[in-house]
Amino acid sequence: MIDQLLHALHAFADYLGSLGWAALGAAAGCHVAKIVARTRAWRNILAAAHPRVNVRWRSVFGAYAAGTAVNAVVPARGGDALKLFLARRRIPGSSYPTLVSTLAVETLVDMVVSAGLLLWALQQHALPGLDVLPRLRTVDWSWADRHPRVALVAGVALLVVVLAAAFWARPRLREFMDRVRAGGAILRTPALYLRHVVVWQLLDWALRLATVYWLLRAFGVPSTARNVLLVQVTQNLSTLLPLTPGGIGTEQGLLVYVFSGTAPAAAVLSFSVGMKITLTAVNLALGLPAMAVMLRTLRWRGVSRDAALE
Numbered sequence: 001m002i003d004q005l006l007h008a009l010h011a012f013a014d015y016l017g018s019l020g021w022a023a024l025g026a027a028a029g030c031h032v033a034k035i036v037a038r039t040r041a042w043r044n045i046l047a048a049a050h051p052r053v054n055v056r057w058r059s060v061f062g063a064y065a066a067g068t069a070v071n072a073v074v075p076a077r078g079g080d081a082l083k084l085f086l087a088r089r090r091i092p093g094s095s096y097p098t099l100v101s102t103l104a105v106e107t108l109v110d111m112v113v114s115a116g117l118l119l120w121a122l123q124q125h126a127l128p129g130l131d132v133l134p135r136l137r138t139v140d141w142s143w144a145d146r147h148p149r150v151a152l153v154a155g156v157a158l159l160v161v162v163l164a165a166a167f168w169a170r171p172r173l174r175e176f177m178d179r180v181r182a183g184g185a186i187l188r189t190p191a192l193y194l195r196h197v198v199v200w201q202l203l204d205w206a207l208r209l210a211t212v213y214w215l216l217r218a219f220g221v222p223s224t225a226r227n228v229l230l231v232q233v234t235q236n237l238s239t240l241l242p243l244t245p246g247g248i249g250t251e252q253g254l255l256v257y258v259f260s261g262t263a264p265a266a267a268v269l270s271f272s273v274g275m276k277i278t279l280t281a282v283n284l285a286l287g288l289p290a291m292a293v294m295l296r297t298l299r300w301r302g303v304s305r306d307a308a309l310e
Contacts, residue, residue, distance in 0.1 A: 048186035069287020101183020
């Protein structure tokens, strides 16, 4: 993967002279606006979950921007812990179960839109390796057929352990579930959810696509509606398993595949690296000052450890 990344960086350097800087600036502006829309939606979810607290948008924006900056340079979405930690510090009486639940509510629209885009890409036969899916092995349950008595005893023992654990933890579990349910309070008022969350998140998605459009134009890759949607699909897929910062590497390979026959590989590699550098730079430009203001330090690792101990 290192060789592929070096090749992509060389391709990016070759295209710098012909880069459309005005289009690149428009892409950066759309990305900032996208973060604003995203945080407005999360702020409204948090406000519904904490009705007795004044949840300030600027605090939510700062927490989200700081977490996004860390996610841009650290694998496995390590910035999410920082995001929750900062939100908990700025919202009196909040708890991690409630905050995590609000993030789950925030992803509902994303799941629907991402699934729709993935189904469209599958119908277009645009993704690699789809012919392998029907041959994937499923979970093998034949062991239980061959040893029914042992499987029955093991199943009963597991059920007893689960019931005993549930009975022992019942008081704490009830409190935990109450906090989790509080995070989804806005869903109990559908009209409020549509106006204050869905509208902002649909704007977020429109700005994502606009960002991709302007980035394609900046690097001279055909900025058709199909290409914009394909880029967004590759971004979604590259973040499913965030083993590298921002899904770098995976995204570049997917883009080269889906654009084969549409644009030269060098142009696609230049675009993919340029997109990653642009978005990372914007995320860091927003997130690092937010982190410095909210924590009075940029040492986020120590903060993450403190959050884990709470």
